Amino acid sequence: MKLAIAQINCTVGDLGGNIRKILDYTNRAKDAGAELVITPELALSGYPPEDLLLRNGFRFACEKALADMASEVSGVTLLAGHPHLADGKLYNAASVIRDGKIIATYHKNQLPNDSVFDERRYFEPGSDPCLFELKGIRFGVNICQDIWQGDAVTRARGAGADVLIVLNASPYHMRKQALRHQLVRQHIRETGMPVIYTNLIGAQDELIFDGASFAMNGKGELTHQFDELTETLGLIELQNGTPMRGEVSPPQTLEATVYQALCLGLRDYMGKNGIPGVLLGLSGGVDSALTLAVAVDALGADRVEAVMMPSPFTADISLLDARTMARTLNVRYSELSIQPVFDKFLDTLAKEFPEPPDHNRPDTTEENLQARIRGNLLMALSNKYGSIVLTTGNKSEIAVGYCTLYGDMAGGFAVLKDITKTLVYRLCRYRNTLGNVIPERVINRAPSAELRPGQTDQDSLPPYDVLDGIVEAYMEHNLSLREILGMNYAEADVRRVVHLIRLNEYKRRQSPPGIRITQRGFGKDWRYPITSKYRDEF
Template identity: 45%
Template structure:
């Protein structure tokens, strides 16, 4: 028996396009001799549909296409995820998050998701009712169990759906899980460990099918796979791109230590030679490229404009944009002020030349003079301060937004997570734009990305990476005049934002208490900026945005 694992990239609500894509994949699997094809969670509507699930017209359009799809399925079995209306008299929510097995024009088996995540970016109990315990099913002589995403991640819940599925039932040949599991740096190792442990615990092979593609701030990485009873990799699909993986289930379920060693010795299949997917800076780059490309294309944009400062953040953003969109679709603009060093302009131009993208130079000194003249009588007798620095950032933001409007390009903001955390950014200035590509990338990781991008040659001029970072908004300015070094700042931010540690616990790690208190104070008082920031791509376990819900106004200092 052959099974196809189909990880496809969806756009929420494009029901007809999804139906055609699914049918296309089904035909491809049939031609390859497959008996069953498996798609990800909520694949027909796209994940996460959020409050669209509250619109009757959305559900009606979904069910219409689902019925058409069911009627089109012939001898091959099709497993896919759908929102399913509850029938009859009931209490609670009106939908299940379900998985259906379709065969010969009808639904022959269904399960409902039992564990509904409500942490971080998830809010499934807002829409779905937990399903009842699942039952195994038989198909083409194999007895299998079907689960949905969170149901194999039971550590946060008092109930374990897999254990319940296996209890009091005939032994299974295989476990299937359909998922829409978003990426963050560290997730691949976490997921691999969990899936391997699950196989060993229950002495079962596992088939795991994950969504791929960018959806708003979320990035789904794919990496669908099959594991044997010992939790070792049998086969894996590609990461961060659409792919169909075809596996021989008989070989998977009968796999022994002897046959596994023989496979490794033959080294015939590259996908079987490698181990489970692991995290790396290369994966972060792939995630950001996918998230950037999908956000622009799915919102109808094909070109991007970027303000190049000569610093590392805008350089890395420019590289990601050219990888995602092609250099012909990227315009880089240097906007020097009287405080901008000549080497910043030179490095920005050299970067654009290396990338092969468009480049323009727009000095902002004339605009600064006009602003100064207009405000002179009001500012008379007052020393220059951050006000004048912010004006420079806002002049740049206005010019870049003008280019965005005129040419139909999306402005990409270039600020990193470290700056966003402590408010080292200007509202309506460098925060202007439609997508914040690096908003969840700490500064130290930005440098890692820059070095990775230069692995085959100097794409980013070396001086951009090695010179001290500076906003260049006043003479001889450097980031470290106002902030601790990023090698100190980033671990404190990670401990507070991602690990939720207290001031005392962070200080116990060896950081100065005054530094920790100052950083956390800055995080707290700059919440209002982050609430007005553009959407950012999520690549850490706790990003600013939908998954971090803090009040702007509160008095808790710790």
């Protein structure tokens, strides 16, 4: 028999649109000879619906949508993920639909409540296995976290399953696919069951779902690996319950996958929210250059505007490089000098600022004024034309507060929010392998905010390879200061970086949403208090 994986991009709350997509893929699979079609987790509602699930109207709408969808299914078996209201309790469920009827429903056993997940807030856990039979093969059903913890897999095997189907809405982070393969192979070694792993594709706010659905036989051999970061209908031939070898897409480089994830994240955020275009401040630096490249690749040049806002501290080569890149990518480009506005600000504030002997030199106040003027200009253009402002700050800067509230942090979406500075450079070089759009001088120059004469980032921060290593160890891996010092970083650098991470939580709380590509970003899975007397010592 032949089964099909519907690796689809669903939108949270778009019940009608999601049903149409599920039915479209179901009919396409049926036309291709498939007798079973599998959707991702909560495909009907989109994932994660979050507090929509607390609204009775949404719950009942999901129930009606499921019934409506079921009535359209004929000549094929559909296994679809959906919220399920039963006896006053809500479950993360998957139902087997055949010839207009729901013949079985599985309730997810293990509800994740860590990292970016908060499912215990909404759902009740199930406890029973679910089996259904087709062409003499007994299929067991699991949903996502069921295979990461608990004994749902062994329950399915104990109930008599020949093949395990796993519906997933498994968010992407770098190197995640290797973890999935490793976990599934572990369960196969324990049970001997082949596994069909179906995953969601698309972006929802800060989360990326990368698809990359696959199948393994009872020996743990990869028989199918479908494309990542794109919708696909994957067909799998089963013989006596064993998946026969089929399509195996080759793995991509880390840089290629991350770059495509950024494009998908921006494209879906814009498309699913109905935003017509984007604009950003193009400084001639590496961060804004990468942001511009992603925006054009994700949306097309006609939906992107770049604005250069020079001051007396802006280097001539920054202007030249910004103009070159805008011309290369064929985006709308304008230059708005901030000097007249900056002078007016200083005149207005002159009587409030301290006088000589020691306090008459410009400091971060004047630097932040420049950033805030630029933020105001971009937001004015956004208000006038309906485009959203993309901020250009990276994870390294956001971690230690090397950014200005209501200045370069002002905007609607942060493409590089989870991209460290060292990864920014790697992604720029990768993008240029597809076509040279980022001037080499932008990549090779010492990074600078250009807010005072001769300024470079390293005047205020440790070298980025040091900074990024400490941020990753402390923030992403939860290592202690002692453990980080054991990685041969200087104690002064470690204590300084950790201090800055703690000190700048109030800034991050006011930053726009951005795309998560690491196992821990400054978003849903970072919940540190602003007010806290705790200090890391060990």
